[in-house]
Amino acid sequence: MAFIRTHVVAALLTVFSAAAFAAVPATVYKSPACTCCEAYISYLKQNGFEVAAVNRDDMQQIKQQLGVTPGMGSCHTARIGRYTIEGHVPAAAIKQLLASKADVVGLSAPGMPQNSPGMGEVKPGTQPVYVMRKDQRTDVLYGRF
Ligand SMILES: [Cu+2]
Numbered sequence: 001m002a003f004i005r006t007h008v009v010a011a012l013l014t015v016f017s018a019a020a021f022a023a024v025p026a027t028v029y030k031s032p033a034c035t036c037c038e039a040y041i042s043y044l045k046q047n048g049f050e051v052a053a054v055n056r057d058d059m060q061q062i063k064q065q066l067g068v069t070p071g072m073g074s075c076h077t078a079r080i081g082r083y084t085i086e087g088h089v090p091a092a093a094i095k096q097l098l099a100s101k102a103d104v105v106g107l108s109a110p111g112m113p114q115n116s117p118g119m120g121e122v123k124p125g126t127q128p129v130y131v132m133r134k135d136q137r138t139d140v141l142y143g144r145f
Pocket residue numbers: 036037075076088112
C-alpha cells in the first residue's frame with residue numbers, strides 16, 4: 001500500500017512540477033470581516049497561487065453567479081482558471097483539478113471544516129473535498145487531501 005502511495009505521489013509531483021513555474025492566478029471573493037478567509041488566502045499564496053482578494057458584501061449573490069452548488073457553501077468563493085473553488089479546499093485538490101481539465105463547476109469543502117487550510121493545523125490526506133457538478137449533486141467525493 002505504501003509502495004503504491006509513493007508512486008502515486010511521485011506521479012502527481014511530476015505533473016505539478018511542470019505547472020509550478022508560473023504562479024496560478026486566483027481571485028478570492030470574501031466578506032471584509034472574514035479572518036479565516038485571510039488565512040486561506042495566505043495559504044494559497046504559499047502554495048503557488050497569485051491571489052487577488054476581493055471584498056464583497058453580497059457573497060450569496062457571488063456564489064450564485066459562480067455556480068456554487070446549493071448546500072455546498074462555505075465562507076469565501078474563489079475563481080481559479082475556469083473553476084469555482086468554494087471554501088477551504090487544499091491546494092493539491094485544486095492543482096489536480098486544473099491538470100485534469102474536468103468538465104465540472106469546481107470543488108468545495110462545504111462548511112468550515114476544522115484542520116482544513118486556514119482553519120488550524122492541516123492534516124494532509126484527511127480533508128474531504130467534493131465535486132461541484134452541473135447537475136448540482138452534492139454527494140460526489142473528489143478525494144481526501
Ligand atoms: Cu472560512
